[in-house]
Amino acid sequence: MKQQIEKLLADAVASLPDVADHPELQSLRPELERARDAKHGDYASNIAMQLARPLRRKPRDIANDIIDQLGSSELLAGVEIAGPGFINFRLADTAYNSELRAILQAGKTYGHGGSGAGHRLIVEFVSANPTGPLHVGHGRHAAYGASVANLLSAAGYDVHREYYVNDAGRQMDILAVSLWLRMYELNDTPLDFPVGGYQGDYVREIASQALADGARDLLPDGGNLLDDLPPDNPAGADVYLDALIARARERLGDEGFDRLLRIAADAILADIKDDLAEFGVVFDEWFSERSLMDSGAIDRALDRVQTNGHTYSKDGAIWFRATEFGDEKDRVVIRENGRTTYFASDIAYHLQKRERGFGTLVDILGADHHGYVARVRAGLQAVGESPDCLEVDLVQFVVLYRGKDKVQMSTRSGEFETLRKLRDEVGDDAARLFFVSRSNDQHLDFDLELAKSRSNENPVYYIQYAHARICSVLRELEERGLQWAQERGSNNLDRLSETHEVELRQILCRYPEILALAARQRAPQHVVHYLRELAQALHTYYNAHRFIVDDDELRDARLLLVLATRQVLRNGLDMIGVSAPASM
RNA sequence: GCCCCGGUAGCUCAGCUGGAUAGAGCGUCCGCCUCCUAAGCGGAAGGUCCCAGGUUCGAAUCCUGGUCGGGGCACCA
Incomplete structure (x- = not known):
């Protein structure tokens, strides 16, 4: 319109x-x-x-x-x-009325646009390290990323949803030795657990499962296992961990260590997948960092950077001249010890996304990654890609409160609130809506006690209730032995002259504009605010007028309006991954 | 020190490419169920849009400088 x-x-x-x-x-x-x-x-x-x-x-x-x-x-x-x-x-009224008919005709696709037609786009989000269960912050990323992907898809883009699995690198090594020591512990040969290790109970659970699955051969005689290691204290935790990892590799061989690592990573990743699936967040692809190494993609990318003359050696390491492309300092890509850095993986990964044919690369990252944006852009340029193809949307932190107390979060120490726990407490629908009701660049204060105690007053129920009410009206219609005659309703839309009807109709017809705006700005909160407004208009209308009236023509016209409302409520809730219950 | 994000009602936050009288939820106060679900509706109170300049016919919105709060500045990921 x-x-x-x-x-x-x-x-x-x-x-x-x-x-x-x-x-x-x-x-x-x-x-x-x-x-x-x-x-x-x-x-x-x-x-x-x-x-x-x-x-x-x-x-x-x-x-x-x-x-x-x-x-x-x-x-x-x-x-x-x-x-x-x-x-x-x-x-003109006629313009509005034909739009109402269009809502029912288009159904699920009402509101979709074509601004992104023909454009392939990849949205990478969550991408949490598989070193522990997802926490509340990841929940925000998941809810936001999934909603943005839905919006872009509705705008006509060909959207690929991807989770980058950091299944390589030091954090994974630390996870592997953490598992190893827990397995010894459960095997009645307890050893001191490193202060920098992953202390969460989930590691014990994986250890127990691993032992049950017959991984005992990964536990060579533990008597002198930790002999001659440097002292383990908070100040020297990293040195100690490196030595411990080296010891594990020495005892198990690379192959054994690798098995250990995979047991841990696979178990955690499986848990993450379940968690997200239950949360209604699905991915087209889980892309492994390791696969970049195994396929030689990292070496190829680095070769390209080197060939283009953007690297130099210093202090035994290979550096990328990122400052040439506006980054604030140069970055190491190959360490003194010969291993490539995480950043090297990232150059390869983003290059690889381009090679897979994506025109726009959308990365949804935590606010703590902002310093890394310039770096990746620089990397893309060094391999001959345009820096403009990369879009980074930063999501600010979730700060958890229990009442007035801030809840500290740290994955390694095991003290954190998991997404799963949050979902259990407040429900998937409320959590999804809550996470996207604020702008991504706004900090989010999440008071767990408040969310729990007020779960019935959460705005999500207000919107869902509007949907359930409409369903209820239809049930009532059927109980009275009546049927909605779409044709008759459609022919009598000019009967809808009440103020409440005109207002509701106007709000409904705005939906496509809201979707387009939300997609363009990557701002799902517009959908949330819109839905609240739409629900309010419906509730107001419901209280002011009866839909099931004796006058056939008026009744069918009103029902058409209300059914169009139900359709738009459904479509909008679907965008943000919230269910539309038929009764409450 | 440099970089990113934010500061709007008592609290939590919306406010689209600058636009006409700045909005919502929660909380507070007053009303509404013989009637399709009261998880609802109607009404009231509540504002120095952090501060100071600038641009403009017009600024909560854009620019500059402050200030307060959060985050980031690794051969970690």
Whole structure:
């Protein structure tokens, strides 16, 4: 609807004689915005005021000329000039009514647009290290990323959802030795557990399962296992861990150590997958960092950086000249010990995404990764890709509170709140909605006690209740032995003249604009706020009028309006992964 | 020190490419169920949009400088 009016306006502006004389104005695309106040009609444009300066004319005079050029359209019930030079457009009832019919006709796809058609896009999100269960912060990433992916998909993009699995590197080694020592412990040969190890109980559970699965051969005689290692204390934890990892590799061989590592990683990853699936977050691909090493992708990427002349050696390491591309310092890609860095994997990974044919690479990352954005952009340029293909959306932290107390979170110490626990406490629907109801670059204070104690007052129920109410009306209709006659409703939409009906209809027809906006801005919170508004309009209508009335024509028209509302509620809730129950 | 994000009602937050009288939820106060679900509706109270400049016909929104809060500046991932 909006697009049609925009087209009319654009044509009218282009046909103004003095605009034709200004070549620089040819590319100007007049834009419409929703009028905030119903007095101002449905849409307003400020184009006349924008033209006033270049044309050296009064805004209201220009507006007048534009309106003359507009001619008449059956979409419009009125066009007028207001205030300093706004042009206000009032849509015709017939335009609104055909949009109502379009809602039911389009069903699940109502509101979808085509702005992203033909464009392949990859959204990478969550990508938590498989070193422990997901915590609350990951839940926010999951909810946000999944919603953004849905929105982009609805905007017509060909969207690929991906989780990057960091199954290589030092953190995994630490996890492996943590598991190893827990297995000794459960095998009645307890050894001192490193202060820097992963202390969570889940490691014990994996150890127990591993032993049950017959992994006892990974436990050579433990008597002198920890002899001659450096002292383990908080200050020297890293040195100690390195020595411990080296000892494990020495005793088990690379193959044995690798098995140990895989047992841990596979178990944790399986748990993460279950957790996310239950949360309604699904991925097209779980992409392994290790596979980049095994396939030689990292070496190839580094070769390319080197060939392009962007590396040098210093202190026994190979450095990437990131400063050439605007990063604040150069970065190591191959360590003194010969191993590639995580950053090297990242260059290869992003290059590889491009090679898989994605036009835009969307990374959804924690706010603590902001320093890393310039680095990856630099890396992309060094391998000959445009830095503009990468879009990074940072998600600010979730700060957990229990009442007034901040809950400290650290995966290694095992003191943290898991996503699973949160889901159990507040429910999947409430958690999904809560996580996306705030802008991603806003810190999120999450009070667990509040969320728990008020679970019945959560806004999610308000929206879901509107949906359930409509379903309930239909059940009532059936109980009374009546049927909704779509045709009759459709032919009598002009009977919907109550203020509440006009308002509800207007809100419904705004849905496509909201979706487009939310997709463009990667801002699912717009959908949440919209749904609340829509639910409110429905509740108000419900309280003011009865839908099941004796007058067949009016009843069927009202039911059409209400069914369209149900459809849009469903579609919107679906975007953010929240269910639409038929009864509550 | 440098970089990123934020500061809007008592609390938690929306506010789209600058636009007409700044919004919602919670909390507080007053009303509404012989009627399709009261997890609902109607009404009231509540504001120095952090501060100071600037740009503009017009600034919560853009720019500059402060200030307060969170985060980041590894041969960790």
